[in-house]
Amino acid sequence: MDEFGIIETFFKRRPQSSRVLLGIGDDAALMEGPAGHAYVLTTDTLVAGVHFPDGAPGFDVGYKALAVNVSDLAAMGARPLGFLLNLTLPTVDEAWLTRFRDGLSALSEGLAMDLIGGDTVRGPLSVTITAIGEVLQGEALRRDGARVGDRIYVSGFLGEAALGFLARAGRVAVPEEFLADVVARLDRPKPRIAEGQALRSIASAAIDLSDGLVADLGHILKASGVGAEIDLRRLPVSDAYDAVFSTVGYDPALGFGDDYELCFTVPPERLPAFHHILPRFGCGFHYIGDIVAGESLVLRTETGVYIPQALGFNHFRG
Ligand code: ADP
Ligand code: MG
Numbered sequence: 001m002d003e004f005g006i007i008e009t010f011f012k013r014r015p016q017s018s019r020v021l022l023g024i025g026d027d028a029a030l031m032e033g034p035a036g037h038a039y040v041l042t043t044d045t046l047v048a049g050v051h052f053p054d055g056a057p058g059f060d061v062g063y064k065a066l067a068v069n070v071s072d073l074a075a076m077g078a079r080p081l082g083f084l085l086n087l088t089l090p091t092v093d094e095a096w097l098t099r100f101r102d103g104l105s106a107l108s109e110g111l112a113m114d115l116i117g118g119d120t121v122r123g124p125l126s127v128t129i130t131a132i133g134e135v136l137q138g139e140a141l142r143r144d145g146a147r148v149g150d151r152i153y154v155s156g157f158l159g160e161a162a163l164g165f166l167a168r169a170g171r172v173a174v175p176e177e178f179l180a181d182v183v184a185r186l187d188r189p190k191p192r193i194a195e196g197q198a199l200r201s202i203a204s205a206a207i208d209l210s211d212g213l214v215a216d217l218g219h220i221l222k223a224s225g226v227g228a229e230i231d232l233r234r235l236p237v238s239d240a241y242d243a244v245f246s247t248v249g250y251d252p253a254l255g256f257g258d259d260y261e262l263c264f265t266v267p268p269e270r271l272p273a274f275h276h277i278l279p280r281f282g283c284g285f286h287y288i289g290d291i292v293a294g295e296s297l298v299l300r301t302e303t304g305v306y307i308p309q310a311l312g313f314n315h316f317r318g
Contacts, residue, residue, distance in 0.1 A: 028133070030135070038136070041131075042076075062102065070113075070193060071208040078197075082132050085104075089120070155192050155195055155286075159254075163241060166248070178240030192208070199264055217230075226291050228297050232300060
């Protein structure tokens with residue numbers, strides 16, 4: 001049983017309260033708030049030795065723990081409000097804690113997100129953050145709104161975090177000039193908060209790419225009851241990725257995850273409004289394919305249908 005099987009089998013229930021506007025199954029939950037608003041709630045855990053190497057710099061651990069949560073707020077089009085921090089520490093290392101706190105602040109200060117509570121206990125190093133945001137009711141970006149004929153886009157470049165990981169592990173020789181960039185994309189991803197907010201009135205569905213395009217677009221398809229066709233020649237990759245493409249192929253960009261870009265769908269009638277906001281965003285939004293009838297995700301290259309080896313990160317997959 002994989003992580004999604006566990007959630008479906010043991011935890012997913014129809015909400016009892018009508019104030020739960022959206023429960024388990026999206027990037028974040030929506031709870032009815034005051035004055036036509038909804039609270040947007042999401043939590044994610046990073047465990048030493050699983051999500052980051054033992055001995056990783058405190059700054060990066062703090063930054064990334066918050067970034068992956070903020071990215072889920074971005075995927076809902078939410079405005080960040082604050083966060084809770086649950087810290088499990090093996091020992092008290094004040095120098096590490098200072099750097100960890102600085103990593104958190106590096107992201108939270110720019111977003112005016114306050115740390116409003118949490119818990120601190122002893123045990124193997126792990127960090128859980130619960131991020132809270134808000135959105136006007138009915139305006140949140142969800143996974144279940146994609147319709148046949150919508151175009152599929154992603155922000156930024158895919159596979160950068162994968163290259164950072166593979167380079168650091170000594171498994172791929174990324175040219176020196178790109179090394180710092182791809183490692184930064186792995187350690188300090190930039191959650192697309194402004195982009196998510198701008199897409200609220202434009203995208204029909206959205207998700208952030210934590211587990212890789214194939215897995216995460218798959219969640220949109222399942223929630224929306226549709227299929228998709230992706231043209232791999234349109235996959236947005238950086239010069240760094242191009243430089244190693246002959247060694248790594250498409251798979252790191254499709255299946256590794258950790259890029260924290262947004263993948264979203266745009267109905268044809270909203271394309272003019274979409275093109276209007278495009279120049280505001282430096283990351284770029286790239287058209288990669290279309291929503292089609294059915295339930296499968298088909299990846300096309302110039303020579304035919306491509307079957308990836310890596311299908312996305314999933315805890316417990318046997
Ligand atoms: P994301 O990658 O966007 O953080 P996940 O894949 O971790 O989302 O989780 C998928 C959905 O399942 C989310 O709505 C999440 O809140 C929910 N979920 C995950 N674990 C649990 C759990 N133990 N109990 C209830 N809901 C859970
Ligand atoms: Mg997510």
